[in-house]
């Protein structure tokens with residue numbers, strides 16, 4: 001096989017392995033449920049050794065958690081456990097992503113707007129999580145509201161993968177990107193350990 005073709009095959013298998021690993025982490029919370037994440041938006045970052053590969057790994061884990069919650073029925077132990085995990089994951093991921101990546105991207109006038117966009121959506125998602133936590137998980141309306149959060153989050157991570165990471169990558173060195181991965185790893189762990197579930201009904205719909 002020509003060298004280029006070999007490299008493409010190994011990149012593809014790295015991406016596949018990274019996705020499978022991410023889904024397995026989500027499945028550990030409720031092993032009996034299926035995680036139908038389906039096809040994911042195209043990205044070249046999946047399986048990369050820098051911060052973007054690490055962030056996409058989390059995004060896939062979140063895609064799996066979102067899909068699994070939709071498989072749960074009523075106010076069940078699985079729904080509670082998965083929603084708590086999702087909340088702690090999303091909060092820790094967003095905070096660590098802001099500290100490791102968006103703070104630097106924000107400082108560069110060329111990319112300020114990309115970072116600002118991503119950070120504004122984090123706040124929006126946080127508000128939706130707090131709203132869901134405050135509502136009756138057994139009601140049929142809960143899953144409808146959850147579907148709105150899912151759509152919002154899938155939109156957010158697709159845009160990061162296809163637009164904001166692409167713009168940020170052009171302005172950062174590979175040394176920066178490796179270093180940022182280490183910062184992300186440390187911060188995510190600390191943020192997840194400290195994450196609190198907030199409950200607050202959103203007044204606007």
Ligand SMILES: [Fe+2]
Nearest residue numbers: 094097118160
């Ligand atoms: Fe984000």
Ligand SMILES: [Fe+2]
Nearest residue numbers: 055097157160
């Ligand atoms: Fe992200």
